[in-house]
Amino acid sequence: MPRLPPVTLYLLWILTGAFVLQLVTGGGNAANSPLVDWLALWPVGSEGFGGGGFLPWQLVTYAALHGNFIHLFFNAFMVWMLGAMLESQWGTRRYIQFVLACVLAAGAVHLLFGLLGVFPAGPALGISGLAYGLLLAYGLMYPNQQLMLVIPPVPIKAKYLVMILAGLALFMGLNSPGGVAHFAHLGGMLGAWLVMRYWRGDPPFGKRRPTLRSVR
Template identity: 55%
Template sequence: MPQLPPVTKALLLICTAVFCVQLLMGPWLEGWFALWPVASGHFMPWQLFTYAFLHGEPLHLFFNMFGLYMFGAEIEMIWGRRRYMQYLAASSIAGGLTQLVFTAAIGQFGPTLGASGALFGLLLAFGMMFPERTIMPLFPPIPMKAKIFVAVFGGLELLSGVFSPYGGVAHFAHLGGMLGGWLLIRFWRGQPPFPPRRRR
């Protein structure tokens, strides 16, 4: 298990602190900072960023923060603070945009909250950077290679989103986070659909 680099540590503390504030003033906080569908009349542009700091319940917070620690800490130490924060922001915003498109398509008006879009982006990055590393997820507690873990969870999210669109879990925000992270990594590497990057 990796040590806690500064950005990961700060995010763990911020999300935990925000959740404590939610316990006191949840409806007001979520009304302004959760991600509301455009058609709801409550959408504000900053919600594409702020929704990632809110969580619905203690287990939601715990699993997201555990995943941030498990996958994000090592990535931050390799990438550095700036690139790591860029990646988290891209994954979170892409997840939010994907969720907005999905909620508009099915006519859903409830808010989305949680760092899962950014977390699934980190999961994808971890699988791309360390595809052969064996990890032990909490669920299911079966050791598997990182690339298999990413493929399995991505597939499960897609199936769950298609067959259970009203289940209360933002599956397409998770998938959007993975897509946003994948596109950013491809951009950094100068790989299609982006032009090759020139060396200076």
Template identity: 50%
Template sequence: MPQLPPVTKALMLICTAMYCVQMLTGYWVEVLFALWPVATDAFMPWQLITYAFLHGSVGHLFFNMLGLWMFGSELELIWGRQRYLQFLGASALAGGLTQLLVVSLGLPSGPTLGASGALYGLLMAFGMMFPERTIMPLFPPIPMKAKVFVLVFGGMELLFGLVGGGGVAHFAHLGGMLGGWLMMRYWRGQPPFPSRKRRR
């Protein structure tokens, strides 16, 4: 059972508190802080980060916070608070930008909300750092290597995104994975970035 380090704990509490505010105050919180398509009057630049703190249901919140605890706790302990926050911010931003890009190409979309983009970035980092570690996901409850887990969930997100998301921002998830992958490559000094001292 991973520990619950301070940043991960704070983020879980903030997301839970924001969900309570959503339930108490109604739709206006989403109007201000969810990520709206650029073509709408509701879009604001800060939404590229704030959307990650909102959630659409108790189940949405629960599974995102479970994933944040499962994958984020260990990474925070390894990286430290500053690097961990940089990584989460980059993954959430990449997820939001990807979603806006796809929507601009004609994909029907309302507001995007949820920490899933940042979470999928953490999943990518976990798979890159611990590729041979065996994990047991809730769905499906089949033990698999972390690298396989990343490939399976990335492939599922791409498939569901292409065939129709059913109200889920699958391309935001893929964008979060891409942002996480790019951050890891940057820190390691691997292409497409210039070489630098290698860090995990």
């Protein structure tokens, strides 16, 4: 195993440590932990301080929490598989910018659609926004790279996988309200797209900077 780059390693430790704390404080059920009241992303306008109410720091801290082991496993797997590769290519500073852009955009989009009443009010948790952002970045940089799906076990080009997952997130968000923060997934993709355009100097951030060849 190659050594993990620092941000990816720290993220995996944070996600694992937070989940263990959730289990300990939730009596074996991560979703019942009081940490969810304090750190999950609650809708704007919800009441209570540390008891199911919106607080500004939740726009970042919600990403560290997960509802169950399967939720944590798949998100951590994406961070390990794609995050390590992209951090090694971009460098620590740029990867931190990418992580924050995905997490903040995912949270902001989730809050926006909650205010619009698209889905029932409830907390969001998990780093899925970053996972989807990593998929988008990989699809933009290596669109024709073949990836192997788990179910079904068939190869598919990265660009098609990104389009399928984005379409599913939009469809599920509009037709299956509650339970999963589908619009946060799309928000993570939006954050990834915007920060990559910023690095390149593409609109709406100005003229293209051709020196940034590693960000396509």
